[in-house]
Amino acid sequence: MHWADVIANEIAENCEKPLIATGISPTGIIHVGSLREAITGESVRSAVEARGKEVRLIYLIDSFDPLRRRYDFLPPSYEQYVGMPISRIPCPCGKHRNYAHHFVQPFLDAVDSLGVHCEIIWTHELYAQGRFTDCIRTALDKREQVIQILHEVTGKEANPNYAPYNPVCEKCGRFATPKFDTFEFPYIWYECSCGHCGRNDISSGEGKLTWRLEWPAKWKIFGTSAEPFGKDHAAAGGSYDSGKRIVSEIYGGVAPYPIPYEFVQLKGVGQMHKSLGCPVTGLDAINMTPPEVLNYLFLRVLPSRTIDYDSGLGTLDMADEYDRMEVKFFNKDWTEAEENTIRAYEIAQHNHVPSKLPLQIPYRHLVNVVQMAPDFDGVIEVLKRTVDLSEATPEDMDRLRRRVDCVRYWLNGFAPDQVKFSIMPSLPEMIQIDTMEKVFFKELVNRMNDCNWETDVINEIVSGTAKSMPIGSKAGYKALYKIFIGKSAGPRLGSFLASMDKKFVINRLMQASN
Ligand SMILES: [Zn+2]
Numbered sequence: 001m002h003w004a005d006v007i008a009n010e011i012a013e014n015c016e017k018p019l020i021a022t023g024i025s026p027t028g029i030i031h032v033g034s035l036r037e038a039i040t041g042e043s044v045r046s047a048v049e050a051r052g053k054e055v056r057l058i059y060l061i062d063s064f065d066p067l068r069r070r071y072d073f074l075p076p077s078y079e080q081y082v083g084m085p086i087s088r089i090p091c092p093c094g095k096h097r098n099y100a101h102h103f104v105q106p107f108l109d110a111v112d113s114l115g116v117h118c119e120i121i122w123t124h125e126l127y128a129q130g131r132f133t134d135c136i137r138t139a140l141d142k143r144e145q146v147i148q149i150l151h152e153v154t155g156k157e158a159n160p161n162y163a164p165y166n167p168v169c170e171k172c173g174r175f176a177t178p179k180f181d182t183f184e185f186p187y188i189w190y191e192c193s194c195g196h197c198g199r200n201d202i203s204s205g206e207g208k209l210t211w212r213l214e215w216p217a218k219w220k221i222f223g224t225s226a227e228p229f230g231k232d233h234a235a236a237g238g239s240y241d242s243g244k245r246i247v248s249e250i251y252g253g254v255a256p257y258p259i260p261y262e263f264v265q266l267k268g269v270g271q272m273h274k275s276l277g278c279p280v281t282g283l284d285a286i287n288m289t290p291p292e293v294l295n296y297l298f299l300r301v302l303p304s305r306t307i308d309y310d311s312g313l314g315t316l317d318m319a320d321e322y323d324r325m326e327v328k329f330f331n332k333d334w335t336e337a338e339e340n341t342i343r344a345y346e347i348a349q350h351n352h353v354p355s356k357l358p359l360q361i362p363y364r365h366l367v368n369v370v371q372m373a374p375d376f377d378g379v380i381e382v383l384k385r386t387v388d389l390s391e392a393t394p395e396d397m398d399r400l401r402r403r404v405d406c407v408r409y410w411l412n413g414f415a416p417d418q419v420k421f422s423i424m425p426s427l428p429e430m431i432q433i434d435t436m437e438k439v440f441f442k443e444l445v446n447r448m449n450d451c452n453w454e455t456d457v458i459n460e461i462v463s464g465t466a467k468s469m470p471i472g473s474k475a476g477y478k479a480l481y482k483i484f485i486g487k488s489a490g491p492r493l494g495s496f497l498a499s500m501d502k503k504f505v506i507n508r509l510m511q512a513s514n
């Protein structure tokens, strides 16, 4: 059985009103791993929904976390904000509400395009609404017990000064150290590194639980049934272990069904984002991988297994595999070993499986075609020369448009040079063409003039002609790439030539043979 089904069965059986929680820390770059979390959460949500349950997926944004340091991608002026909640730090570009929005909003927009049906919840708003007040109060009242639990779970020495809660300093806006013996609900006094001493109202939203206390508080507040999280939190003595005890022994709640997931490893030689110091961000992955393929990629293996995300040629392999599985799914033709992969394809549709096999255009072919046309209409025009689009539905065209956008994004930043080309609008004067090549081109013109302009026919003519002449296949193909794209290799010749206008091809050959 697919892992999402196993988890969904468990949740549907045990939870009255299932709620799946996922989260993200928007302090800087959004990693590809965050995508895994969102997609894992949505797949469980849709699998529970398919069992007839009303289920919610929430996406918690840690917008009240402090800025821990000035990251390399931030201007020097951001030094002054270190230690402040990121919801109160201005956005670096000036276009967003605050720092947290700046980093997470583009990602949220993109996640939406994956069909993730979640409610976005900003943690700083929960604090402002007083949703954490009860938990903060309990954590302060039972601080000794909290310290004991953390000692037992982590194996580290008990820290008598451990602060489960930090007030925001009213003077400098940074998180300050509370004086525990002064706590009398709702007030606690604090001392700040800026020198200010003040009194904080814990119900005012001017303060925050530390991570080990905040996470279980969220479980208690929302009644979370299941939650995917990075394996670092799942380690023995980690925050899931301590959270589990804190939620039951301190807050009086229940820990969610844990879905720890492995990291996503990045492969491929993409362009580095110099300002971010990271090769591929989660946003890049969304922009360059068709959403259905991305969903499938994260669903086809267990969460506990590492995923290699290859932003190079692997991108094409992923799309090819998806398309292959799609055909098998609709032909109901798969082996027992493929059962889980087929189910992964089905879950990747989030309960909206197409009614028939969608139009498939081989992804590699699309990569070539996209480089032959400036825009989507142009792509369609080129495609029509080799593909019958007469039966394409509006859904097919939507998917094609998204795939074209992904291919373009990939070509602009991540595709290896070997797949890139551009058709030269005219034959460069400087180009060297020898007699053997000229004779070959002339003969091609003769044979192509009256042929049907189809991939197979062209293939036969090109290979047959080259083989039968002194130039031979290898040099013949090279010569053709040279006069069309100025390179010695390129896309498969048959479909490449067939994708161009016949007149254009013949004109170029005639020009080159003179
Ligand atoms: Zn911004």
Ligand SMILES: [Zn+2]
Pocket (backbone or CB within 6 Å): 169, 170, 171, 172, 173, 174, 176, 192, 193, 194, 195, 196
């Ligand atoms: Zn201060």
